[in-house]
Amino acid sequence: KPAFDPSEHPHRRYNPLTRSFVLCSPHRTKRPWQGAQESPQTTQLPAYDEKCYLCPGNDRATGGKNDRYESTFFFENDYAALMPLDVEQSSDADSHPLLRMEPARGRCYVICFHPSHNLTLAQLSTAPYTAATHIVPIIRAWQDLYLRIPAENPFVKYVQIFENKGSAMGCSNPHPHGQVWSLDYIPEEPAKELESQKAWALDAANAEERISLGVRDDKGRPSLLLTIAKLELTSKDRPRVICANDDFVAIVPFWAVWPFEVLVLPAKRQIPAISDLSSDEAASLAQILGEVACRLDNVFQCSFPYSMGIHQRPVAASASASSASAGACNHGHGHGDDDSWDYAQLHIHFYPPLLRSASVRKFLVGFEMMAEPQRDLTAEQAAKRIRDCDTTHYLAKLA
Amino acid sequence: KPAFDPSEHPHRRYNPLTRSFVLCSPHRTKRPWQGAQESPQTTQLPAYDEKCYLCPGNDRATGGKNDRYESTFFFENDYAALMPLDVEQSSDADSHPLLRMEPARGRCYVICFHPSHNLTLAQLSTAPYTAATHIVPIIRAWQDLYLRIPAENPFVKYVQIFENKGSAMGCSNPHPHGQVWSLDYIPEEPAKELESQKAWALDAANAEERISLGVRDDKGRPSLLLTIAKLELTSKDRPRVICANDDFVAIVPFWAVWPFEVLVLPAKRQIPAISDLSSDEAASLAQILGEVACRLDNVFQCSFPYSMGIHQRPVAASASASSASAGACNHGHGHGDDDSWDYAQLHIHFYPPLLRSASVRKFLVGFEMMAEPQRDLTAEQAAKRIRDCDTTHYLAKLA
Ligand SMILES: O=P(O)(O)O[C@H]1O[C@H](CO)[C@@H](O)[C@H](O)[C@H]1O
Ligand SMILES: O=P(O)(O)O[C@H]1O[C@H](CO)[C@@H](O)[C@H](O)[C@H]1O
Numbered sequence: 001k002p003a004f005d006p007s008e009h010p011h012r013r014y015n016p017l018t019r020s021f022v023l024c025s026p027h028r029t030k031r032p033w034q035g036a037q038e039s040p041q042t043t044q045l046p047a048y049d050e051k052c053y054l055c056p057g058n059d060r061a062t063g064g065k066n067d068r069y070e071s072t073f074f075f076e077n078d079y080a081a082l083m084p085l086d087v088e089q090s091s092d093a094d095s096h097p098l099l100r101m102e103p104a105r106g107r108c109y110v111i112c113f114h115p116s117h118n119l120t121l122a123q124l125s126t127a128p129y130t131a132a133t134h135i136v137p138i139i140r141a142w143q144d145l146y147l148r149i150p151a152e153n154p155f156v157k158y159v160q161i162f163e164n165k166g167s168a169m170g171c172s173n174p175h176p177h178g179q180v181w182s183l184d185y186i187p188e189e190p191a192k193e194l195e196s197q198k199a200w201a202l203d204a205a206n207a208e209e210r211i212s213l214g215v216r217d218d219k220g221r222p223s224l225l226l227t228i229a230k231l232e233l234t235s236k237d238r239p240r241v242i243c244a245n246d247d248f249v250a251i252v253p254f255w256a257v258w259p260f261e262v263l264v265l266p267a268k269r270q271i272p273a274i275s276d277l278s279s280d281e282a283a284s285l286a287q288i289l290g291e292v293a294c295r296l297d298n299v300f301q302c303s304f305p306y307s308m309g310i311h312q313r314p315v316a317a318s319a320s321a322s323s324a325s326a327g328a329c330n331h332g333h334g335h336g337d338d339d340s341w342d343y344a345q346l347h348i349h350f351y352p353p354l355l356r357s358a359s360v361r362k363f364l365v366g367f368e369m370m371a372e373p374q375r376d377l378t379a380e381q382a383a384k385r386i387r388d389c390d391t392t393h394y395l396a397k398l399a
Numbered sequence: 400k401p402a403f404d405p406s407e408h409p410h411r412r413y414n415p416l417t418r419s420f421v422l423c424s425p426h427r428t429k430r431p432w433q434g435a436q437e438s439p440q441t442t443q444l445p446a447y448d449e450k451c452y453l454c455p456g457n458d459r460a461t462g463g464k465n466d467r468y469e470s471t472f473f474f475e476n477d478y479a480a481l482m483p484l485d486v487e488q489s490s491d492a493d494s495h496p497l498l499r500m501e502p503a504r505g506r507c508y509v510i511c512f513h514p515s516h517n518l519t520l521a522q523l524s525t526a527p528y529t530a531a532t533h534i535v536p537i538i539r540a541w542q543d544l545y546l547r548i549p550a551e552n553p554f555v556k557y558v559q560i561f562e563n564k565g566s567a568m569g570c571s572n573p574h575p576h577g578q579v580w581s582l583d584y585i586p587e588e589p590a591k592e593l594e595s596q597k598a599w600a601l602d603a604a605n606a607e608e609r610i611s612l613g614v615r616d617d618k619g620r621p622s623l624l625l626t627i628a629k630l631e632l633t634s635k636d637r638p639r640v641i642c643a644n645d646d647f648v649a650i651v652p653f654w655a656v657w658p659f660e661v662l663v664l665p666a667k668r669q670i671p672a673i674s675d676l677s678s679d680e681a682a683s684l685a686q687i688l689g690e691v692a693c694r695l696d697n698v699f700q701c702s703f704p705y706s707m708g709i710h711q712r713p714v715a716a717s718a719s720a721s722s723a724s725a726g727a728c729n730h731g732h733g734h735g736d737d738d739s740w741d742y743a744q745l746h747i748h749f750y751p752p753l754l755r756s757a758s759v760r761k762f763l764v765g766f767e768m769m770a771e772p773q774r775d776l777t778a779e780q781a782a783k784r785i786r787d788c789d790t791t792h793y794l795a796k797l798a
Contacts, residue, residue, distance in 0.1 A: 004486040004502050012584070014499040020587050023480065023503055031478035032460060035571030036438075061431060079430035081422065081766070081773055087403040098627055099653050100413040103403050104422055162765035170762025172434030179765065185411070187770035188419050228497055254498050309769030351768055363569025366561035366578065367480070369750055370708030371586035374480055 007378055015255035016200065016224060017193050022257050023374040026381070033360050038168050040302040040358040045118035045174055054175035056115045066112070072141045074111040074180075082106030082181060084153060105155055106183040111141050113176035120165065120176050122297040122304070125290025126393040135286035142180070142310070143275050143282075149182045150315040156182045157316045158190060161274070166305025168353055168361060178308075182315075190311050197343040200224035217270035217345075225345040228253075229265045239380040242387050243291055247284035250292050252383040257373040259362050260299060260382050262292050262350040271346045272313040291391055292350060298389035302358035307351045313344035406777055414654035415599065415623060416592050421656050422773040425780070432759050437567050439701040439757040444517035444573055453574035455514045465511075471540045473510040473579075481505030481580060483552060504554055505582040510540050512575035519564065519575050521696040521703070524689025525792040534685035541579070541709070542674050542681075548581045549714040555581045556715045557589060560673070565704025567752055567760060577707075581714075589710050596742040599623035616669035616744075624744040627652075628664045638779040641786050642690055646683035649691050651782040656772040658761050659698060659781050661691050661749040670745045671712040690790055691749060697788035701757035706750045712743035 004011070010025045053060045057068045062078040087103050113121065114134065124134040142161050150156040163178035164171040186194070204222035215226040232241050232251050242250040244267060253263045264285075271277060277285060296304040355362040355376065368374050390397075403410070409424045452459045456467045461477040486502050513523065513533060523533040541560050549555040562577035563570040585593070603621035614625040631640050631650050641649040643666060652662045663684075670676060676684060695703040754761040754775065767773050789796075 001485055001487040004488045006500060009484065009486050010481050010503045010505070011500045012503045016497050016499075023586070024500075025480040027482075028478060028480055033571065035569060036566040039435075079427060081424040081427055082409050083426070085408065086400055087408050088400040089403045096630055098415050098623075098630060100415075101405060101410045101423075101653075104409045104411045106409070158770075160766060160770045162769050164762075164765040167435040170434060170764040172432065181766055181770070183770075187422070188772075189768075189770055224497075231495055231497060254500075307765040307768050309765060311769070349769065363563075365569040366563040366706040366708060367559060367580055369588075369706050370561050370710070370748065371557075371559045371580070371582075371588055373587075 007381070013255045013379075015253070016228075017196050017255075018189075019192070019196050019199075021372055022255055023372055024378060025374060025376055026378050028376045031376075033356060035363075036361075037359040038305075038354070038361050040300075041166065041174060047116045047118050049117045049175075052117055052173060052175050054110070054112050054173055054177055055117050069112065069115055071115075071137045072111060072113060073115075074109050074141055074145065077108035077110050077179065080106075080108035080181075082108055082183060084155075086155075104183065104185065106181060107149060107153060107156070108182070109145055109149075109180040111138070111145070111178050111180065113138050113178065117175050120293065120297075120303060121163070121290060122293035123393050123395065124176075125287065125294055126391075126396045131286040131290040132283055135290050136282055138178075139274065139277070139282050139286055143277070145180045146274050146312075146315065149180070153182065154316075155184045158183050158186045158314045159312075160187065160190070160309065162307060162309035164307050166303060168305040169307050171305075186314050190314070193311055194314075194340040194344060195337070197224045197345065198337075198340040200227075201343050217343075219270075219342070221343070223270060223343075223345060225265050225347055226270065229267045233267065240383045242295065242383055243288065243391075245284045245288055247281045248288045250288055252379045252386065254379055256379045256382065257364070257375060258351045258353060259355045259375060259377060260296060260304075260350075260352045260386060261379075262296070262352075262386070264288055264292065264348040264350075266346060272342075272344045273315075273346055274310060274312055276346070289348065294391060294393050295386050295389045296350070296352055298394050299385055300354060300358040301394045302354075304352050304354060306353070308348065309351075310346065310348050311344075312346045314341050406780070412654045412778075414652070415627075416595050416654075417588075418591070418595050418598075420771055421654055422771055423777060424773060424775055425777050427775045430775075432755060434762075435760075436758040437704075437753070437760050439699075440565065440573060446515045446517050448516045448574075451516055451572060451574050453509070453511050453572055453576055454516050468511065468514055470514075470536045471510060471512060472514075473508050473540055473544065476507035476509050476578065479505075479507035479580075481507055481582060483554075485554075503582065503584065505580060506548060506552060506555070507581070508544055508548075508579040510537070510544070510577050510579065512537050512577065516574050519692065519696075519702060520562070520689060521692035522792050522794065523575075524686065524693055525790075525795045530685040530689040531682055534689050535681055537577075538673065538676070538681050538685055542676070544579045545673050545711075545714065548579070552581065553715075554583045557582050557585045557713045558711075559586065559589075559708065561706060561708035563706050565702060567704040568706050570704075585713050589713070592710055593713075593739040593743055594736070596623045596744065597736075597739040599626075600742050616742075618669075618741070620742070622669060622742075622744060624664050624746055625669065628666045632666060639782045641694065641782055642687065642790075644683045644687055646680045647687045649687055651778045651785065653778055655778045655781065656763070656774060657750045657752060658754045658774060658776060659695060659703075659749075659751045659785060660778075661695070661751075661785070663687055663691065663747040663749075665745060671741075671743045672714075672745055673709060673711055675745070688747065693790060693792050694785050694788045695749070695751055697793050698784055699753060699757040700793045701753075703751050703753060705752070707747065708750075709745065709747050710743075711745045713740050 012021045125131040146159050159182045161180050201221045215230050217223040240251045249267045250264045353361040411420045524530040545558050558581045560579050600620045614629050616622040639650045648666045649663045752760040
């Protein structure tokens with residue numbers, strides 16, 4: 001029997017944050033590709049586009065008009081997937097427990113990251129721009145919405161901040177922007193992660209020496225994500241670390257699904273939500289987000305498409321929450337229980353689809369949809385590729 | 400307060416097979432689309448392509464040569480994601496429970512559905528072709544592999560049969576073909592579904608009158624999927640039923656994620672696996688698969704891309720399984736336990752990505768990846784669109 005070599009042999013890796021598996025087939029990168037080609041953003045865009053519904057001063061599709069903003073700007077999504085409308089659910093006699101539905105309430109916002117139509121997060125940390133001046137304001141806008149939406153809409157329980165970048169990720173406008181969807185329930189993914197963080201804290205309490213590395217949150221509980229940050233930062237040769245600063249670390253997670261998936265984690269302390277960042281931490285986060293986006297663009301010298309999203313603490317204040325969100329129990333799962341909220345650790349996922357080049361992506365299709373996620377290169381191989389890239393954006397070098 | 404109207408108001412629906420939720424925003428179909436355009440298959444393909452590595456008699460990339468087959472033909476995948484190689488896992492002292500991996504073994508096959516390069520499942524049930532002559536052989540090939548792979552490879556525990564159709568679903572060759580990947584473990588999705596079917600059977604036993612409609616499997620246990628089939632077939636106006644025959648029913652599941660998602664279910668009895676079909680049932684399954692694929696093509700008058708997959712009973716014979724698959728416990732989940740296998744009901748998922756037209760798809764990106772799946776039109780609206788389509792293929796009408 002040959003010895004198991006994870007850089008050569010098919011294997012499964014375990015994701016402790018979602019408690020699920022991914023199949024890794026490193027030998028498969030040798031496969032030729034004859035399928036679909038993506039269309040990378042190649043043409044140079046203008047700094048202002050009069051037809052863009054996100055550029056400063058322009059009209060939007062449904063009659064609104066954008067401010068002549070100079071930094072960031074947000075407005076309510078004209079085609080929101082959720083509405084604040086409160087409806088009466090009839091007690092339908094016909095309804096069967098196998099055909100269950102319930103109304104969902106929320107509000108959705110769009111945040112323009114910058115007035116220039118032709119910039120992205122990746123360029124905002126490279127000269128002539130700086131993360132401190134150009135990315136910190138985006139973090140301030142996220143903080144503002146994270147606090148403001150639930151204050152104005154007491155039914156809101158979770159705030160999902162995300163960005164879809166590039167047409168390969170369903171983004172229909174290249175103007176740098178993200179979205180914030182708020183909901184009156186905790187959706188599947190964050191609920192699962194909250195429960196896993198709680199379960200880890202309780203498990204680890206019983207086997208601390210072996211598994212927790214002694215990394216605890218400010219209430220003295222073993223912390224899943226702080227432990228992972230420490231594991232990665234102290235591992236020999238740091239094979240999955242991309243970069244780190246005073247407060248955060250960026251890794252390709254051991255259990256990555258997307259080829260160049262990145263996870264940004266607090267490195268030092270429990271930071272439940274975006275609103276809990278100190279000024280220094282906000283600056284550190286701006287720096288590392290800019291660096292990650294810039295390095296990704298440099299991997300294939302293209303505007304690297306991705307979906308990026310922030311997972312953090314649910315928002316309803318614990319006292320009012322218990323009544324405002326009594327409906328939670330009806331969701332049937334026990335997922336995202338109030339007592340799991342205390343274990344929340346802020347973190348940011350990047351899911352970028354490209355695999356081999358600017359025009360060849362990974363498809364998570366047949367086997368992945370029906371059975372389980374599958375990836376070709378290992379997390380360590382991907383981290384090395386990203387780590388070997390420059391921190392100056394390839395377009396800034398051309399200029 | 401207005402009354403809740405699921406065809407107008409945002410709501411969440413529950414999927415009892417995966418025990419998770421989907422957000423449905425029916426008002427959102429009004430949103431304009433300025434994003435990526437898919438490239439539907441428009442050019443007419445030849446019946447034989449000398450450069451196709453799946454056409455009869457042709458050479459494959461790695462040196463193999465295809466039979467001059469006249470019906471179906473299968474061979475081992477030249478770039479398999481899994482290998483039968485048995486490797487020795489070292490007891491790595493460095494390994495931490497948060498960085499868990501284990502070797503995975505399996506074999507992967509490709510099945511050519513038909514010698515003609517330019518046909519699809521959708522066309523094989525319309526004149527001059529018939530499901531009985533042209534789709535039944537595909538089912539026979541699935542049965543053959545389902546029995547043969549574990550017989551030849553005793554380590555195999557699950558057989559995943561699937562088809563990726565269309566370049567939008569990562570398919571790199573239009574020649575009609577599917578894949579069979581076999582594994583020495585039960586992957587995430589089927590494991591989850593097996594556990595849900597078992598949990599339902601045990602729950603339902605306690606509240607039979609209310610929830611099971613008295614639908615039981617051949618061992619007298621309440622059956623989740625037989626109950627859903629009966630619920631849909633007996634519901635007023637059958638809003639989610641697309642079509643049915645003597646043995647199967649095709650529905651847009653109440654909890655569908657993909658816009659035109661379809662679920663094919665046995666309508667009458669527990670059929671654990673593809674090898675348990677009677678000849679009549681195999682003919683019925685061939686008929687309904689052909690009809691579903693044909694109707695989907697007719698929705699936008701294009702070759703409708705999709706991933707299709709079969710979920711069924713794991714394969715290791717129960718006696719040898721317990722030893723061969725003792726490793727199951729190491730997967731840590733309790734998912735897919737041996738005693739859940741008995742609850743398996745064969746069923747077929749179709750996940751088609753198109754939303755508005757032959758060139759505009761649904762993207763499951765930012766919110767969907769970070770929070771939970773979201774859809775625009777309701778399952779009932781989608782079912783009506785598919786039901787209103789003809790059962791003669793649009794290309795057969797042009798001819
Ligand atoms: O095996 P193929 O057709 O080369 O590849 C396709 O299907 C596989 C199984 O769903 C996926 O892993 C690949 O990403 C996809 O491109
Ligand atoms: O809101 P947008 O940018 O119009 O739309 C995009 O992001 C949404 C949220 O992830 C998705 O539901 C859509 O499928 C996608 O096209």
